[in-house]
Each structure stands twice: as C-alpha cells, then as structure tokens.
C-alpha cells in the first residue's frame with residue numbers, strides 16, 4: 001500500500017543567518033537533517049523536503065527587485081545571482097545529508113516549472129514522483145522562476161509545495177519557521193501576543209487580516225503569505241498543515257512522528 005506523503009519546509013531564517021548575506025547555519029542544518037533522518041527511519045511515510053532561501057535568496061532578490069520581474073538589464077544579473085545562491089544553499093543541505101548516507105535528490109523549481117504573475121501555472125513533477133519511487137527524498141526550494149508576465153520572479157517554497165500538492169495530495173504539510181506559529185498580534189511588537197493554535201474555515205479570514213506581511217527582508221511575503229498558501233493547500237488536498245518553530249530542537253521530528261508540539265494547526 002502507498003505510504004502517506006508528508007511535505008516539510010525548513011525555513012530560511014532557521015538554516016541561515018538572515019543578517020549576513022549567503023551565510024548558512026551548518027549546525028542547524030545538521031540538527032534538522034538528523035531529526036528528519038530519525039523520523040524517517042521510524043518510517044511509515046514518504047517525504048518531500050523544501051528549504052527556504054534565507055540570506056542566500058531574499059537579500060539579493062531585494063537588491064535587484066527580482067520578484068518584480070525583468071525591469072532593466074540588471075534584472076538578468078539579479079535573477080541568476082539569486083538562483084545561483086539558493087542552489088548553493090540547497091547543495092549544502094544535500095551534501096550534509098549525503099555525509100550521513102541520507103539521499104536527498106535536489107529539484108530546482110526553475111527547471112521544472114514556470115509561473116504567471118508569481119503563481120506556478122505549469123510544470124512537470126513526474127521526476128519528483130519517480131525519485132520517491134526509487135527511494136530518494138526529493139528536496140525543492142524557493143527559487144528564481146521564469147514568469148510569463150513579469151519575465152522572472154521569485155517563488156517561495158510554499159508556492160512550490162502548493163503546485164506539488166495539487167498533484168500529489170499530501171496528508172501533512174509542515175512549515176518550519178523561527179516562531180512557534182501564527183500569533184493573534186505581531187509577537188515581535190506585542191508582548192501579549194497569543195499563539196493561534198487552530199486555524200480552519202471558521203477563523204482563517206480574521207487571522208489572515210490580523211497577520212502581518214513581511215517585516216524583515218522577505219520578498220515572498222512573510223507569515224501572511226505562508227498561511228494563505230498553506231490554507232489553500234490543506235483545502236485542496238484535504239490535509240493538515242502545521243506552522244511550527246524549527247529552531248526548537250525536536251519539533252520537526254515530533255511533527256513528522258505525529259507527536260504533540262506547541263504550534264499552529266491548519267485544517268480546511
């Protein structure tokens with residue numbers, strides 16, 4: 001019988017130092033790879049990993065406004081600089097896993113899909129499906145993407161997951177960030193901000209309207225856009241989504257093993 005599919009994102013703000021351009025946090029990558037290995041060894045699920053861009057993607061993207069498109073001849077340089085940088089971060093993860101005999105197969109979204117005004121509209125994920133069948137764990141990432149309207153843009157890992165989940169119907173989608181989940185107010189500015197533990201059709205609109213877009217350098221839109229895409233995914237695949245703190249050791253492992261952690265759970 002086919003195993004359920006889980007998607008897990010490891011956020012760029014966890015695996016990179018967001019204050020220093022193209023600086024990874026190798027210790028955190030190692031820890032998260034170990035957590036995923038331990039959970040996967042216990043088995044029972046197929047997995048696709050995605051990694052955010054952190055200081056490899058967002059800083060250069062913002063410098064060149066790559067998310068806005070081909071605005072000038074410099075945009076071509078920016079588009080490729082972002083792609084090269086996020087591919088390098090992805091390679092670091094693949095290499096760290098390889099050292100542990102854990103086989104992540106990288107798929108650059110820019111090579112299998114394209115977008116129209118920042119939404120992926122066409123692509124071929126059959127190599128990803130085949131890779132799983134052959135025993136690899138595919139890893140995708142937020143990337144520069146050819147865009148039919150803008151020329152190029154930046155798409156987030158969540159947007160790549162959304163496209164994959166339309167065709168593969170995951171059972172669980174875990175978004176690992178640097179906070180415990182979605183808060184009713186911005187936790188950086190409000191000490192009384194409270195974690196919203198459950199989001200579903202009853203409160204999605206009110207939560208989205210009180211959730212901020214990106215405050216830091218984040219060209220893909222911060223928590224608001226993460227939540228909005230995640231909700232769309234759980235609705236279309238009738239799955240459960242989790243927004244959780246991947247900085248806290250053990251959280252990703254526990255979620256993969258269906259153990260309880262403090263986080264935001266998202267249902268249709």
Ligand code: IP8
Pocket residue numbers: 012051052053054056057058061082086141142143144154155156157158219220
């Ligand atoms: O960190 C965007 O992916 P995200 C990555 O998942 C780039 O939002 C290229 C800035």
